[in-house]
Amino acid sequence: MDRSASVPTCCGAKKQKLNHSCDRTLDSAGSNHQCVVHSGSKTNGHQVNGVDKSAMNGACCSAALVVSAGPSRSVIAGCLVAHPEMGLYCFDVLYSHLHRADPPRHPKFPNDRFPLFVTWWIGKDKKLRGCMGTFDSVHLHTGLREYAITSAFKDSRFPPVKKDEIPELHVSVSILLHFEDGNHFLDWEIGVHGIRIEFFNEKGSRKTATYLPEVAPSQGWDKHQTIDSLLRKGGFKGNVTDDVRKSIRLTRYQSEKISISFDDYVTLGKAVTR
Numbered sequence: 001m002d003r004s005a006s007v008p009t010c011c012g013a014k015k016q017k018l019n020h021s022c023d024r025t026l027d028s029a030g031s032n033h034q035c036v037v038h039s040g041s042k043t044n045g046h047q048v049n050g051v052d053k054s055a056m057n058g059a060c061c062s063a064a065l066v067v068s069a070g071p072s073r074s075v076i077a078g079c080l081v082a083h084p085e086m087g088l089y090c091f092d093v094l095y096s097h098l099h100r101a102d103p104p105r106h107p108k109f110p111n112d113r114f115p116l117f118v119t120w121w122i123g124k125d126k127k128l129r130g131c132m133g134t135f136d137s138v139h140l141h142t143g144l145r146e147y148a149i150t151s152a153f154k155d156s157r158f159p160p161v162k163k164d165e166i167p168e169l170h171v172s173v174s175i176l177l178h179f180e181d182g183n184h185f186l187d188w189e190i191g192v193h194g195i196r197i198e199f200f201n202e203k204g205s206r207k208t209a210t211y212l213p214e215v216a217p218s219q220g221w222d223k224h225q226t227i228d229s230l231l232r233k234g235g236f237k238g239n240v241t242d243d244v245r246k247s248i249r250l251t252r253y254q255s256e257k258i259s260i261s262f263d264d265y266v267t268l269g270k271a272v273t274r
Contacts, residue, residue, distance in 0.1 A: 080256055085109050086140070086173040087260035088268060090118055090148035094171075097149055098163045106141060113137040115176040115253075117212060118147040120161065122168050129169065130155035135176070135196065135210075144173065172259040174212055182250035185227050191217045193252040197230055200247070202238035209234030213255050 085107060092104035117133025132151040134143065148171070152161040161169070182188055188195050196210040209230045216226040227248065228240050238244070 081112070081114065081175045081177070082173060082256035082258045083109050084258050084260055084264075086144055087171045087258050088265055089144055090171045090173065091169075091260075091262065091265040093145050093148040094152055094161070094169075095166065097152075098161070098166065103145075107144075109140065111139050111141045113139055114143075116140070116143050116147065117174040117176070118144065118151045119172040119174070119212075120152055121170040121172070122165060126170055128158075129161065129165075130158050133174070133176075140175075167262050170259060170261045172257055174255045174257045176253050176255050178254045180252050182252050185245045185248045185250050186223050187250065188223070188252040190221075190223065190226070192254065194255055195226070195230070196251045196253070197227070197234065198249040198251075199231065199234065199236065199244070201234075201236050207234045207236065212257075214257070 086109060089104065089107045089109075095101070096103055114137055115133070115135045116138065117131060119131040120129040121127060122129040130151040130153075132155055133147050138146075154160075176194065182195075185197070192213065194211060194213040194215075196208060198206065198208050201207050211226060211230055211233075215221075216223075219226075221229065224245075227245055231240055231244070231248075236244070
């Protein structure tokens with residue numbers, strides 16, 4: 001699938017009811033099928049915005065680097081791509097925007113190009129609050145700045161994030177890697193791959209939709225349920241038959257994901273009192 005034609009899109013849905021399943025919501029973030037590495041455990045020893053990464057491991061105890069399970073993981077110069085500072089930067093961007101403050105300084109993590117998604121969650125139960133991203137490879141600094149704002153304010157499923165919600169927020173950054181064309185709609189592994197589907201709706205219009213790797217396992221869905229949900233999310237309103245499923249063009253991918261809470265952000269000295 002040609003990813004150059006992709007546009008910013010959402011990674012989840014608020015509520016969907018699937019055939020042969022109970023009514024579940026896409027409000028859950030974790031997965032038993034993922035590998036969790038505590039923040040900083042596979043990074044270099046330099047400081048991040050003045051905070052030593054050894055301190056980050058102790059202070060930011062709930063920040064985690066989540067890598068989709070599977071035999072292949074992205075490594076650049078011996079390090080994973082995703083890093084907790086990316087989450088801190090997203091909070092910086094959101095805080096500055098809501099308080100009409102000067103934009104944050106350029107972050108110190110590498111500015112390589114990757115497809116990415118930014119997801120905001122709210123509350124102790126981490127309900128989905130906004131999620132948007134791109135399948136184009138974008139520079140991490142500008143991409144995270146753009147989608148930290150876009151996902152917080154322009155996800156059409158939710159009202160814009162407000163100032164008083166900031167203390168309850170969590171942010172996840174997903175870096176997308178290892179794109180492969182699937183041979184058919186079942187050619188992917190739950191808990192390993194995210195999927196992007198391309199299909200034609202009942203009116204003949206071309207549509208696309210995606211779920212990140214954690215969505216299917218967090219909902220307890222099998223492959224058929226995930227595909228059917230994704231078709232509905234993408235706007236397919238007709239009867240979902242096996243012929244419809246077989247007509248799908250599927251791309252699978254993996255991701256690295258970091259997640260931090262506002263408490264992590266404050267602990268690391270990122271919040272600014274104004």
